[in-house]
Amino acid sequence: MRRAEPGDYEGICRTFEDESVYSGTLQTPLPSREAWRRRVAETAEGDYLLVACVGGEIVGHAGLHALGKSPRRAHAMGLGMGVVSGWQGKGVGSALLAALLDLADNWLNVFRVELTVYTDNKSALALYRKFDFVVEGTHKAYALRAGRYVDAHAMARLKPKPLRV
Helix, strand or coil: CCCCCCHHHHHHHHCHHHHHHHHCCCCCCCCCCHHHHHHHHHHCCCEEEEEEECCCCCEEEEEEEEECHHHHHHCEEEECCCCCCCCCCCCHHHHHHHHHHHHHHCCCCCCHHHHHHHHHHHHHHHHHHHHCCCEEEEEEEEEEEEEEEEEEEEEEEEEECCCCC
């Protein structure tokens, strides 16, 4: 696992060619390589994108993203991730999530990490619960997926209490 670099855009784009990845996110099928090149090369200030690699191939990615410019939301970041189907259930998502939460808790002083996950994505829900995310609400008909509207949970994790020295 490592921080994404501009040249990783093709590998990240390939992950979004996997139906299990794009159907679990707000991405659409047939991703644009050029759009991903720009997105990875021009990462927004304060965003952190990680990739998980096996044998030089990107098999997953995850990111922490600023939620806006308001100083009143500076304590919170959004999380997004995807792992290709052949590597789901093998610890890739856990490794990515652990690395991002370590970054959030110990280096960025992020108090709240937020995400949205489809209510039928049982494996993702289990992963997020494993890392102490809780459901805060449900969005009805949140997004169109394969011709049907699907619901999504809003989940968040608050920073654990810091250790005292």
